[in-house]
Amino acid sequence: MDKWFLRSKTIWGAIIAAAPGLSQAFGWDVSAGELAEAGSRMSAVLDSLQALVGVVLIVWGRNTARGTVALMPKL
Numbered sequence: 062m063d064k065w066f067l068r069s070k071t072i073w074g075a076i077i078a079a080a081p082g083l084s085q086a087f088g089w090d091v092s093a094g095e096l097a098e099a100g101s102r103m104s105a106v107l108d109s110l111q112a113l114v115g116v117v118l119i120v121w122g123r124n125t126a127r128g129t130v131a132l133m134p135k136l
Contacts, residue, residue: 070122078115
């Protein structure tokens with residue numbers, strides 16, 4: 062039984078875990094002024110928390126997976 066890839070907890074976990082690194086790779090970095098306002102430590106904590114949530118979702122998704130993932134949903 063195939064399921065559409067966006068319904069996969071594993072895929073969403075990977076997206077969430079990779080988001081901080083991907084955002085910097087695409088130039089969506091926070092400026093120094095914005096970091097000074099928000100606090101660089103808070104930013105680091107939020108990035109780490111986001112990665113942790115992503116990894117937990119990946120593990121949970123793989124352990125509860127029942128079928129394969131398909132790129133396109135079945136109509």
